[in-house]
Amino acid sequence: MNLGFSVWLFAVSMGASALGGTLGMASGIFIVPILIMFGGVAIHTAVAASMVSVIACSCGSAAPFLRGSLTNIRVAIVLETATTLGALTGVFLTGVVPVPFLYFLFAVVLLVSAWQMVARQREPPITSENAPMRDWATSLRLHSSYPDGALGRDVSYLVQRVPLGLALMYGAGLISALLGIGSGVLKIPAMDTALRLPIKVSSATSNFMIGVTAAASGVAYFALGDINPHIAGPVAIGSVVGALLGARFLMVMSGEKLRLFFVAVLIALAGQMLLSAFGVHWIGHVA
Amino acid sequence: MNDDRARHPELEHLIAQVLDRGTWLASGIITVGLLSSLVGWPSMGIVIGGIALLIALPVIRVLLMLIVFVRERDHYFGAIALLVLTIIVLSALLGVHMAGRMSG
Numbered sequence: 073m074n075l076g077f078s079v080w081l082f083a084v085s086m087g088a089s090a091l092g093g094t095l096g097m098a099s100g101i102f103i104v105p106i107l108i109m110f111g112g113v114a115i116h117t118a119v120a121a122s123m124v125s126v127i128a129c130s131c132g133s134a135a136p137f138l139r140g141s142l143t144n145i146r147v148a149i150v151l152e153t154a155t156t157l158g159a160l161t162g163v164f165l166t167g168v169v170p171v172p173f174l175y176f177l178f179a180v181v182l183l184v185s186a187w188q189m190v191a192r193q194r195e196p197p198i199t200s201e202n203a204p205m206r207d208w209a210t211s212l213r214l215h216s217s218y219p220d221g222a223l224g225r226d227v228s229y230l231v232q233r234v235p236l237g238l239a240l241m242y243g244a245g246l247i248s249a250l251l252g253i254g255s256g257v258l259k260i261p262a263m264d265t266a267l268r269l270p271i272k273v274s275s276a277t278s279n280f281m282i283g284v285t286a287a288a289s290g291v292a293y294f295a296l297g298d299i300n301p302h303i304a305g306p307v308a309i310g311s312v313v314g315a316l317l318g319a320r321f322l323m324v325m326s327g328e329k330l331r332l333f334f335v336a337v338l339i340a341l342a343g344q345m346l347l348s349a350f351g352v353h354w355i356g357h358v359a
Numbered sequence: 360m361n362d363d364r365a366r367h368p369e370l371e372h373l374i375a376q377v378l379d380r381g382t383w384l385a386s387g388i389i390t391v392g393l394l395s396s397l398v399g400w401p402s403m404g405i406v407i408g409g410i411a412l413l414i415a416l417p418v419i420r421v422l423l424m425l426i427v428f429v430r431e432r433d434h435y436f437g438a439i440a441l442l443v444l445t446i447i448v449l450s451a452l453l454g455v456h457m458a459g460r461m462s463g
Contacts, residue, residue, distance in 0.1 A: 124410055131413070134378045145367060160453065287447060294410075301407050
C-alpha cells in the first residue's frame with residue numbers, strides 16, 4: 073500500500089467533506105471528480121468509494137437531527153421505496169452505460185448544482201389552514217411538527233404532492249447509484265418544491281435517507297468487488313473526520329464568499345468532466 | 360389535530376444510538392486496519408470488514424423500523440419498510456449476478 077496516496081485520499085476526502093458540510097452538500101460531488109481526474113482512479117472504483125463515504129457521513133451525522141425531532145422518519149421510509157428502486161436501476165445501468173456518458177452526466181449534475189447554489193430560493197411552507205386534506209400524505213400520516221429553537225415552540229407542517237416527490241426521488245436514487253453522490257440536485261426540488269418541507273426538516277430527512285439509498289447500491293458494488301479497501305478506507309475515514317470539522321467551520325467562515333468559491337469549483341470540475349467525456353485529459357495524476 | 364402524529368420518539372432515539380455507535384465502531388475498525396497495513400501487516404480484510412459494517416448500518420436501521428412498525432400494529436408502514444428491505448436484497452443479488460457474469 074502506497075502511504076503517500078493513502079494520505080492524499082484521506083486529506084482530499086476530509087477537505088471535501090468539511091467544506092461541503094458547511095454548505096449542506098454531500099462530499100461525493102467533489103470527491104468523485106477529484107479521485108478520477110487527480111488520483112487516476114477508475115470511475116467505478118471512485119463511485120464505489122464515494123458511496124461508502126456517503127453512508128458514513130449520513131449515519132455519522134443522523135443522531136443529533138433524530139434527537140432534535142427534525143427528521144421525519146415516516147416521510148423518509150416512504151420516499152426510500154423510490155430512492156432504493158432508483159438505486160437498483162442505477163446498479164443495473166452501470167453495466168450498460170458507457171463511461172463517457174457517465175462523465176457527461178456528472179458534468180450536467182455539477183452545473184445544475186452550481187446553478188441551484190446561486191438561485192436557491194424557497195417558497196414559504198403551506199400552513200395547516202389552507203392545504204388540501206384528502207391526499208396521500210394525509211392517509212399515510214406524514215404531516216408532523218418540529219421544535220424550532222429560534223421561535224421557542226413547535227412548528228406544524230403539512231407534506232404536499234407525495235407522488236411527484238416519489239418520482240423525483242426515483243431519479244435521485246438512480247443518479248446517486250450511477251455517480252456515487254448524494255444527488256442533492258434532485259433532492260432539493262423533491263423535498264422543497266414538491267413536498268414543501270421546512271428547510272430544517274428537509275435537510276435532516278434527506279441526510280437520513282441518503283444512507284439507505286447509498287446502501288442499496290453499496291451492497292451491489294460490494295458484491296461486484298468494486299469497493300477497493302485501499303481507496304474506500306482512507307476516503308471513508310477522511311469524510312467522517314471532515315464532517316466533524318465541517319460543523320465547526322460553519323461558525324467561523326463567511327457564507328457568501330464560501331458560496332462563490334463553491335460555485336467556481338463546481339463549474340471548474342464540470343468543465344474538466346466534459347473534457348473527459350470527450351476523451352481529453354490534460355491534468356497530471358498524483359499516483 | 361394531533362401535532363405528534365408523525366413522531367416515534369422511542370424509535371428515533373434507538374435509531375440515533377445504533378447509527379451513532381455503529382459509525383464510530385466501523386470507523387474504528389477501518390482505521391485499525393489501515394494503520395496496521397502501514398506497519399506491514401496484511402490487514403485489508405479488517406478494512407473490508409469495517410466497510411461491510413458501515414454498509415450494513417442503514418439496512419439495520421430499516422430492519423429496526425420494520426420491527427417497531429409491526430409491533431405498533433402499523434401494518435401499512437411495516438409493509439413499506441419490508442418493501443425497502445426487499446429492494447436492497449434484490450440489489451445485492453443483482454450485484455452477485457453481475458459479478459458472476461463478468462467472471463464467467
